[in-house]
Amino acid sequence: MTATEARAAGRKPAQIVDMSWDPITRIIGNLGIYTKIDFANQEVVECRSTSSLFRGYSVFMKGKDPRDAGFITSRICGICGDNHTTCSNYAQQMAYGVKPPPLAEHITNLGEAAEYMFDHTIFQDNLVFVDFCEAMVKATNPSVLARAENTPAPHADIHGYRTIADIMRAFNPFEGEVYKEALKVSRVTREMFCLMEGRHVHPSTLYPGGVGTMPSPSLFTDYLTRLMHVIDFVKKAVAMNDDVFDFFYEALPGYEQVGLRRTLLACWGAWQNPDVVDYRYDTMNTWGKAMYVTPGIIIDGRLRTNNLIDINLGLRILLGSSYYQDWTNEEPFVTHDPLGNPVDIRHPWNQTTLPHPQKRDFDGNYSWVMSPRWYDDETGDHLALDTGGGPLARLWSTALSNIVDTPYIKTTGHSVKITLPKGESLPETTLEWHIPKWSNTIERDRARPYFIAYAAAMALQFLEEATTLVRAGHTQVFTNFEVPDEAIGCGFHEAVRGVLSHHLVIKDKKIANYHPYPPTPWNASPRDHYGTPGPYEDAVQGQPIFEENGPDTFKGVDIMRTVRSFDPCLPCGVHMYLGNGKTLTTTHTPTYGSQP
Numbered sequence: 301m302t303a304t305e306a307r308a309a310g311r312k313p314a315q316i317v318d319m320s321w322d323p324i325t326r327i328i329g330n331l332g333i334y335t336k337i338d339f340a341n342q343e344v345v346e347c348r349s350t351s352s353l354f355r356g357y358s359v360f361m362k363g364k365d366p367r368d369a370g371f372i373t374s375r376i377c378g379i380c381g382d383n384h385t386t387c388s389n390y391a392q393q394m395a396y397g398v399k400p401p402p403l404a405e406h407i408t409n410l411g412e413a414a415e416y417m418f419d420h421t422i423f424q425d426n427l428v429f430v431d432f433c434e435a436m437v438k439a440t441n442p443s444v445l446a447r448a449e450n451t452p453a454p455h456a457d458i459h460g461y462r463t464i465a466d467i468m469r470a471f472n473p474f475e476g477e478v479y480k481e482a483l484k485v486s487r488v489t490r491e492m493f494c495l496m497e498g499r500h501v502h503p504s505t506l507y508p509g510g511v512g513t514m515p516s517p518s519l520f521t522d523y524l525t526r527l528m529h530v531i532d533f534v535k536k537a538v539a540m541n542d543d544v545f546d547f548f549y550e551a552l553p554g555y556e557q558v559g560l561r562r563t564l565l566a567c568w569g570a571w572q573n574p575d576v577v578d579y580r581y582d583t584m585n586t587w588g589k590a591m592y593v594t595p596g597i598i599i600d601g602r603l604r605t606n607n608l609i610d611i612n613l614g615l616r617i618l619l620g621s622s623y624y625q626d627w628t629n630e631e632p633f634v635t636h637d638p639l640g641n642p643v644d645i646r647h648p649w650n651q652t653t654l655p656h657p658q659k660r661d662f663d664g665n666y667s668w669v670m671s672p673r674w675y676d677d678e679t680g681d682h683l684a685l686d687t688g689g690g691p692l693a694r695l696w697s698t699a700l701s702n703i704v705d706t707p708y709i710k711t712t713g714h715s716v717k718i719t720l721p722k723g724e725s726l727p728e729t730t731l732e733w734h735i736p737k738w739s740n741t742i743e744r745d746r747a748r749p750y751f752i753a754y755a756a757a758m759a760l761q762f763l764e765e766a767t768t769l770v771r772a773g774h775t776q777v778f779t780n781f782e783v784p785d786e787a788i789g790c791g792f793h794e795a796v797r798g799v800l801s802h803h804l805v806i807k808d809k810k811i812a813n814y815h816p817y818p819p820t821p822w823n824a825s826p827r828d829h830y831g832t833p834g835p836y837e838d839a840v841q842g843q844p845i846f847e848e849n850g851p852d853t854f855k856g857v858d859i860m861r862t863v864r865s866f867d868p869c870l871p872c873g874v875h876m877y878l879g880n881g882k883t884l885t886t887t888h889t890p891t892y893g894s895q896p
Contacts, residue, residue: 311340311341312340312341313340314338314340314341314345315338315339315340315851316336316337316338316345317336317337317339317851318334318335318336319335319336319337319851319854319856320332320333320334320335321333321856321859321860321863322334322350322352323352324860324863324868330351330352330353331349331350331351331824331863331868332349332350332351332352333347333348333349333350333836333840333859333863334347334348334349334350334662335347335348335840335841335856335859337845337851337854339845339850339851339854342844342845342846343842343843343844343845344840344841344842344843344845344859345841345842346841347833347836347837347838347840347841348662348666348826348837349667349669349824349825349826349834349836349837350660350666350667350669350826351667351668351669351824352660352668353668354623354655354657354668355376356653356655357372357373357376357814357816358651358653358813358814358815358816359653359655361373361811361814362810362811362812362813362814363810363811364810364811364814365783365809365810365811366392366395366783366804366806366809366810366811367392367507367508367783369388369391369392369802369804369811369814370384370385370386370388370389370392370503370506370507370508371385371502373385373387373388373802373816374388374501374502374503375502376816376818377501377818377869378501379419379501379796379869380415380419380501380795380796380797380800380818380869381501381502381503382411382412382415382493382497382500382501382502382503382506383412383415383793383794383795383796383800383818384795384800384802384816384818385502385503385506386408386411386412386503386506386791386793387791387792387793387795387800387801387802387816388508388791388802388804388816389408389506389507389508389791390572390579390789390791390792390793390802391789391790391791391802391803391804392508392789392791392804393508393509393579393789393791394579394580394581394788394789394790394791395784395787395788395789395804395806396508396509396781396782396783396784396787396789397579397580397781397784397787398508398509398579398779398780398781399577399578399579399779400509400510400511400574400777400778400779401510401574401774401776401777401778401779402574402575402765402769402774403515403766403769403770403774403775403776403777404510404511404776404777404778404779405572405573405574405577406574406762406765406766406769407496407511407513407515407766407777408496408497408506408511408572409571409572409592409758409762410492410495410496410523410759410762410763410766411493411496411497411503411506412570412571413571413755413756413758413759413762414489414490414492414493414495414496414523414755414759415493415500415501415796416751416752416755416796417485417489417492417530417534417752417755417756417759418486418489418490418492418493418500419796420690420691420748420749420751420752420755420796421482421485421486421489421537421752422482422483422486423748423796423867424482424537424541424745424748424749424752425471425478425479425481425482425537426473426479426482426483426486427864428745428748428861428864428865429471429478429479430471430473431857431860431861431864432468432471432544432548432861433468433469433471433472433473433476433479434465434468434469434471434472434476435472435473436855436857437468439849439855440847440848440849440855440857441552441846441847441848441857442848443848444548444551444552445465445468447551448463448464448465448468448547448551449463449465450463451463451464451465451547451551452464453466453467453540453543454542454543454546455539455540455542455543458535458536458539458726459536459539459540459543460536461540464543464544464547467540467543467544468544470540478537478540481533482533485530485533488526488529488530489526489530491526492523492526492527492759495513495519495522495523496511496513496523497511497513498512498513507778508781509778509779509780509781510776510777510778510779511777511778512777512778513777514777515766515769515770515775515777516770517767517770517771520763520766520767520770523759523763524760524763527756527759527760527763528721528723528724529724530756531720531721531723531724531756532723532724532725532726534720534749534752534753534756535720535723535726535729535731535753536726537749537752538731538749538750538753541745541746541748541749542746545742545745545746548742549742552846554844554846555742555846556737556738556740556742557740557843557844558740558741558742558843558844558846558858558861558862559740559741559742559744559839559840559843559861559862559865560738560739560740560741560839560843561686561739561740561835561838561839562600562739562838563598563599563600563601563738563739564598564599564600564683564684564685564686564739564835565596565597565598565685565686565687565688565692565693565696565697565739566596566597566598566674566685566686566687566693566798566799566822567593567594567595567596567597567687567693567694567696567697567698567794567798567799568595568608568611568792568793568794568799568800568801569588569591569593569594569595569608569792569793569794570591570592570593570694570793570794571591571592571593571758571762572587572590572591573587573590573591573592575590576590577590581609581637581638581639581789581790582638582639584608584609584612585607585608585609585610588606588607588608588609588792589606589607589701589703590703592704592706592709592758592761593694593697593698593704593754593794594606594697594698594701594703594704595608595611595697595792596693596696596697596698596700596701597611597614597674597683597685597697598693598696598697598700599676599683601735603697603700603701604676604678606697606701606703608792609637609639609641611674611792612637612790612792612801613637613641613643613644613647614674614675614676614677615647615648615672615674615675615801615817616644616646616647616672616673616674616675616682617646617647617648617651617670617671617672617673617815617817618646618670618671618672618673618682618828618829618830619670619671619828619829620671620826620827620828620829620830621664621665621666621667621671621826621827621828622665622667622668622669622670622671622826623655623656623657623658623665623667623668624653624654624655624656624670625654625655625656626654627645627650627651627652627653627654628645628646630645630650630652632645632649632650633649633650633788633805633812633813634647634649634650634788634805637788638788644675647803648801648803648815648817649788649790649803649805649813649815650813651813651815652813653815655668666826667824667825667826669820669821669824669825669826669834670821670825671684671825671826671827671828671829671832671834672685672817672821672822672825673685673828673832682828682830682832684825684828684832684833684834684835684838685799685822685835686739686798686822686823686835686839686866687797687798687799687819687822687823687866688739688743688744688747688798688866689744689745689747689748689797689798689865689866689867690748690751690794690795690796690797690798690819690867691744691747691748691750691751691754692739692743692744692747693798693799694747694751694754694794695716695733695747695750695751695754696735698711698716699711699712699713699714699715699716699733699735700713700714700735704716706757706758706761707719707760707761708720708757708758708760708761709754709757709758714734714735715732715733715734715735716732716733716750716754717730717731717732718730718731718732718733718750718753718754718757719731719757720753720756720757721760731750731753733747733750740839740865741839741861741862741865742865744865744866745861745865748867783806783809784806784809785806785807785808785809786806786807786808787804787805787806788803788804788805788806789802789803789804789806790802790803790804791804795818795819796867797819797820797823797866797867797868797869798819798822798823798867799817799818799819799822800816800817800818800819801816801817802814802815802816802817803815803816803817818869819869820868820869822834822835823835823836823866823868824836824868835866836862836863836866836868839862839865839866840859840862840863843858843859843862844858845858845859846858
């Protein structure tokens with residue numbers, strides 16, 4: 301008997317129930333997750349990811365002064381607008397042929413480091429952990445909570461909570477100690493951000509060519525004072541996360557299958573190295589690898605490439621199940637890149653947005669999100685890459701590339717070591733994130749506090765280097781430039797939840813074409829015209845259900861944990877779409893599910 305036959309033999313007659321969550325609101329637009337769940341066999345058999353709002357930035361950017369692009373695109377998102385401004389400035393600097401002074405790069409890096417610390421903290425501790433807190437686990441898996449009450453926390457000496465259940469209680473919204481402390485940490489890290497970028501979340505002091513922030517020793521001291529105030533919280537957060545996530549693997553055998561998908565990770569790199577970056581396209585491979593988070597595409601655990609030129613040329617925007625007309629018969633804006641490489645008509649430089657509103661049809665078109673893919677010329681596949689929620693891909697790519705070697709961050713080829721100095725109560729600590737066995741829900745969530753630590757460590761380096769420049773009298777923060785008549789540019793950066801690219805075409809000193817691609821379109825994309833599901837769909841579809849509730853009281857916690865693990869841009873606004881669900885079919889067949 302084959303393994304497939306054995307699984308089929310053990311299956312019960314299917315009980316398929318249609319259940320949906322719409323909206324899940326931490327997304328540009330409105331995210332809806334539509335599922336079919338087999339309650340008899342405790343698994344999700346089908347998933348569709350939808351977005352019901354069209355924004356149209358790529359349409360109304362045309363004809364604008366390109367120098368306004370950063371200010372306009374920051375309004376794309378009320379969560380990571382500064383990431384858009386930064387990325388837009390990178391694209392503009394390539395188009396204008398301008399390099400900001402080193403101090404300006406450090407100030408931008410410090411602002412982005414504070415943003416990672418702010419956003420990841422508030423998301424992990426005030427949103428993700430609502431699904432892992434005592435109240436939720438009691439409502440969905442009471443047997444797991446009972447076990448947690450009697451399971452000692454391995455890192456109690458660091459975070460101070462005796463049992464796993466004590467940690468879960470600390471996660472309870474509005475009441476738990478960690479929940480409330482995280483809100484305070486988020487306030488402090490937002491203050492750090494505003495010191496560097498002026499205003500959160502739409503920066504007032506970031507421009508192409510540099511920054512408007514006035515550098516002074518007191519500026520960096522004010523940032524450092526706040527950073528040292530939160531450094532011990534970061535250390536405790538990593539310990540608490542490891543304890544809870546390791547407990548879930550132990551308490552629920554098979555939980556590694558929740559949110560599991562093929563390892564197809566994308567990272568575009570973060571934090572420019574001012575000693576290397578010049579924003580020229582022909583040197584992009586060199587300065588891309590000098591970033592303090594190394595770009596990379598990981599396929600089945602292998603680093604496929606960390607060359608930003610190759611990454612750029614492989615970008616493809618497919619339509620498939622989205623509400624747009626195709627543009628492949630339009631005249632391309634860019635036929636070849638500055639190195640003479642051909643540029644595909646489905647590349648963002650050549651995209652023309654042609655919205656085509658229509659009724660949602662899950663057998664046809666059902667989302668305003670397009671389907672970004674990366675073309676692998678080794679296999680001819682259009683890969684539905686995901687960001688691992690941001691941190692998972694960043695850490696994985698940086699570890700495999702084994703390039704980053706700073707006073708506080710060391711890579712080994714299979715891990716990332718992060719050293720944080722002595723804080724107010726905890727000693728100097730070296731944390732080590734290891735490449736995991738799986739790209740799944742728990743590992744996406746686990747990576748997030750480690751990357752908060754990574755951002756804190758890099759901020760220490762940026763502070764030291766910026767202070768050295770100021771003390772030496774190198775206080776220039778802006779380089780003048782002229783807008784060319786015609787030019788192209790591309791910016792690559794990491795938004796909080798993952799890959800972010802901006803592609804710019806200038807003609808007659810105006811924007812002729814502009815396409816920003818944040819992480820959520822990658823993660824939330826619908827099925828493309830090859831039938832390949834997007835990452836949300838792929839991660840949810842086929843996953844087991846461990847919740848102990850039946851259809852009438854089902855909360856969908858395992859599904860929500862998976863979707864939230866990608867950090868979908870305010871999942872706190874979740875509503876059941878069909879009440880307690882509508883039974884579609886009850887199938888009685890001994891071979892149900894036996895087909896691969």
